[in-house]
Amino acid sequence: MKFCSNCGNGDLEYIIPEGDHKHRYYCPNCDTIHYQNPRIIAGCVPMYEGKVLLAKRAIEPRYGFWNLPAGFLENGESPEDGALRELFEETGAKGEVNRLHTVFSLPNFNQVYLLFLVDLTSEEYEATTSESLEVRFFELDEIPWKEIAFESSTFALESYIASPSKEKVNLGQFVKY
Amino acid sequence: MKFCSNCGNGDLEYIIPEGDHKHRYYCPNCDTIHYQNPRIIAGCVPMYEGKVLLAKRAIEPRYGFWNLPAGFLENGESPEDGALRELFEETGAKGEVNRLHTVFSLPNFNQVYLLFLVDLTSEEYEATTSESLEVRFFELDEIPWKEIAFESSTFALESYIASPSKEKVNLGQFVKY
Ligand SMILES: [Zn+2]
Ligand SMILES: [Zn+2]
Numbered sequence: 001m002k003f004c005s006n007c008g009n010g011d012l013e014y015i016i017p018e019g020d021h022k023h024r025y026y027c028p029n030c031d032t033i034h035y036q037n038p039r040i041i042a043g044c045v046p047m048y049e050g051k052v053l054l055a056k057r058a059i060e061p062r063y064g065f066w067n068l069p070a071g072f073l074e075n076g077e078s079p080e081d082g083a084l085r086e087l088f089e090e091t092g093a094k095g096e097v098n099r100l101h102t103v104f105s106l107p108n109f110n111q112v113y114l115l116f117l118v119d120l121t122s123e124e125y126e127a128t129t130s131e132s133l134e135v136r137f138f139e140l141d142e143i144p145w146k147e148i149a150f151e152s153s154t155f156a157l158e159s160y161i162a163s164p165s166k167e168k169v170n171l172g173q174f175v176k177y
Numbered sequence: 178m179k180f181c182s183n184c185g186n187g188d189l190e191y192i193i194p195e196g197d198h199k200h201r202y203y204c205p206n207c208d209t210i211h212y213q214n215p216r217i218i219a220g221c222v223p224m225y226e227g228k229v230l231l232a233k234r235a236i237e238p239r240y241g242f243w244n245l246p247a248g249f250l251e252n253g254e255s256p257e258d259g260a261l262r263e264l265f266e267e268t269g270a271k272g273e274v275n276r277l278h279t280v281f282s283l284p285n286f287n288q289v290y291l292l293f294l295v296d297l298t299s300e301e302y303e304a305t306t307s308e309s310l311e312v313r314f315f316e317l318d319e320i321p322w323k324e325i326a327f328e329s330s331t332f333a334l335e336s337y338i339a340s341p342s343k344e345k346v347n348l349g350q351f352v353k354y
Pocket of ligand 2: 204
């Protein structure tokens with residue numbers, strides 16, 4: 001943050017406000033504290049008859065790598081709705097939320113993944129979309145582990161395979177030291 | 178958002194960028210799209226020997242109402258860490274995360290609550306804190322339902338009472354029509 005989004009002032013201070021415990025951007029011109037918070041990535045583990053639907057990324061970062069359908073949650077959306085929207089945008093498939101499956105956080109990147117187990121309502125999907133170079137089902141013993149885009153997907157897929165019917169959410173974390 | 182936080186320009190446009198599906202604030206001066214996303218509120222259902230620890234809010238909104246300990250997740254924090262931090266700040270109590278208990282979203286307010294079931298490590302807490310007028314344990318049959326601050330707390334407490342050992346996350350939502 002370089003300029004105050006409220007008044008346009010370019011002389012922001014980076015201070016710990018009174019009664020607070022963290023540094024914040026503060027605008028002395030309009031007396032506004034600018035809080036910055038982690039973002040939610042909503043996504044899913046889309047299953048159909050024991051197979052998982054993955055999408056090969058057509059965008060950076062990790063262009064060309066396979067991933068669970070997921071993307072930034074939008075204002076006005078619930079995480080469940082966001083997960084189903086991303087599923088449809090990236091794969092053309094539709095489904096129903098079974099349960100929340102994985103919460104995977106990346107504190108150093110200010111991101112929290114909420115990944116839902118989704119039962120696909122049919123085997124239909126699009127082989128390519130504007131966001132995916134390729135879409136296809138994988139049997140659980142043929143997942144391309146070395147070509148998975150993100151740790152969040154690897155963690156959720158490993159958790160699912162270890163215990164497909166476990167109802168407790170899997171809590172995972174990636175910390176960069 | 179009135180001014181670009183990147184260059185200070187006050188002539189922002191509110192447009193649907195190419196390839197997008199939602200209106201965004203766009204700065205034509207520095208070619209920046211400003212995304213706005215929901216915020217996470219991390220909190221807990223803090224239990225000790227069948228009793229739940231609630232805090233009476235010393236801040237607006239809902240000053241003087243009882244609530245589960247919860248607050249905005251900070252950058253650099255996992256939701257689990259945020260929940261335990263808020264627990265300590267609001268009640269002085271410490272505990273361990275048992276599991277994720279409730280995900281309650283308010284799409285119209287761009288908020289998502291992540292509430293963890295927390296096993297308190299002792300019966301100790303502070304009777305008042307800078308954020309709480311009063312802190313105390315409640316038996317589950319004496320919860321002051323009409324004095325609970327937020328729907329998220331009511332939903333989580335009702336879900337807990339209905340099924341204390343249920344491992345599946347309770348998914349709730351408040352939609353303003
Ligand atoms: Zn300002
Ligand atoms: Zn700009």
